[in-house]
Amino acid sequence: xxxxxxxxAHHGYLAVAAVVFSEAIxxxxxxxxxxxxxxxxxxxxxxxxxxxxxxxxxxxxxxDCLMYLLGRSMGWRLLSLICKISINPETCxxxxxxxxxxxxxxxxxxxxxxxxxxxxxxxxxxxxNMRFSQFLALDAxxxxxxxxxxxxxxxLFRDLVASITQGVQTAGHAVAIVVVCAFVGYLAYRLxxxxxxxxxxxxxxxQVAELANRLRxxxxxxxxxxDVRSHGYYDSGAARIRGSVRIExxxxxxxxxxxxxxxxxxxYCT
Amino acid sequence: xxxLLREKGFNAFxxxxxxAAWRKAGEPLEVVPHDDLVHLPTFS
Numbered sequence: 490x491x492x493x494x495x496x497x498a499h500h501g502y503l504a505v506a507a508v509v510f511s512e513a514i515x516x517x518x519x520x521x522x523x524x525x526x527x528x529x530x531x532x533x534x535x536x537x538x539x540x541x542x543x544x545x546x547x548x549x550x551x552x553d554c555l556m557y558l559l560g561r562s563m564g565w566r567l568l569s570l571i572c573k574i575s576i577n578p579e580t581c582x583x584x585x586x587x588x589x590x591x592x593x594x595x596x597x598x599x600x601x602x603x604x605x606x607x608x609x610x611x612x613x614x615x616x617x618n619m620r621f622s623q624f625l626a627l628d629a630x631x632x633x634x635x636x637x638x639x640x641x642x643x644x645l646f647r648d649l650v651a652s653i654t655q656g657v658q659t660a661g662h663a664v665a666i667v668v669v670c671a672f673v674g675y676l677a678y679r680l681x682x683x684x685x686x687x688x689x690x691x692x693x694x695x696q697v698a699e700l701a702n703r704l705r706x707x708x709x710x711x712x713x714x715x716d717v718r719s720h721g722y723y724d725s726g727a728a729r730i731r732g733s734v735r736i737e738x739x740x741x742x743x744x745x746x747x748x749x750x751x752x753x754x755x756x757y758c759t
Numbered sequence: 760x761x762x763l764l765r766e767k768g769f770n771a772f773x774x775x776x777x778x779a780a781w782r783k784a785g786e787p788l789e790v791v792p793h794d795d796l797v798h799l800p801t802f803s
Binding site: 565582583586587590593614617618619620623691692693694695696697698700701714716717718726727728729730731732735736738741745748750752753754755756757758759 | 770779790
């Protein structure tokens with residue numbers, strides 16, 4: 490943390506811009522700390538507070554616009570990727586989309602203050618085809634609020650910044666311990682899943698060429714190819730294996746009733 | 760999923776590599792029919 494303060498003090502506006510832009514494109518760098526440091530530097534006239542706000546705003550908007558355009562070009566695939574780490578990707582996608590649709594405008598104004606949400610909001614706005622001018626206006630409002638809050642905080646409490654740094658450093662050690670514990674817990678969970686799912690290895694596997702040959706033979710009418718991707722089709726133009734049908738994994742009992750037991754079933758995902 | 764299907768008495772198999780391998784092999788694909796699309800809300 491002290492290193493970051495020293496970095497901001499030494500490299501000035503460039504450091505502020507780099508850290509803020511990095512956070513905007515979802516890299517794990519603390520823009521708030523950089524802004525507090527820059528605010529404190531503004532109080533001692535090492536930097537101009539107005540310039541800090543202007544530089545940080547430009548950097549944040551540049552990063553957010555990049556993420557917005559990424560969401561716009563990737564469509565729902567980006568949200569699908571992000572939701573892959575959730576327990577239920579389908580529900581994650583549907584709920585995120587519904588929630589952002591209902592509260593998207595307000596979300597963009599306050600998302601910078603909420604870790605996680607700040608990473609999701611710009612690409613979601615892009616995926617959901619929010620007009621760029623509207624996105625830019627709302628995001629600029631949210632970014633300005635965030636930047637002014639933290640830089641003014643640093644400006645007003647410049648004398649306390651050193652002691653705050655000390656406190657944050659202590660808290661940082663506690664957070665590091667929590668992160669390590671969470672990581673170990675996650676590894677244990679994956680190991681448990683691996684052991685639990687070993688039984689699935691008994692399911693026979695076929696290579697693409699083998700199945701393609703069967704589909705071209707007279708056996709084709711005894712074959713059913715089933716798409717079991719964990720999330721649905723959200724983008725028009727999405728592709729699947731020709732002739733395959735989709736099974737919704739979250740609705741398996743009902744879906745199974747419609748499957749013919751007389752056919753060989755070949756399942757695939759992404 | 761395939762394991763569950765086998766438990767229910769289906770003769771199920773897994774395609775190695777999934778859709779990516781199928782696509783890479785140049786085997787035929789189709790565009791998902793419009794009725795199968797899940798329509799998420801958009802601002803447009």
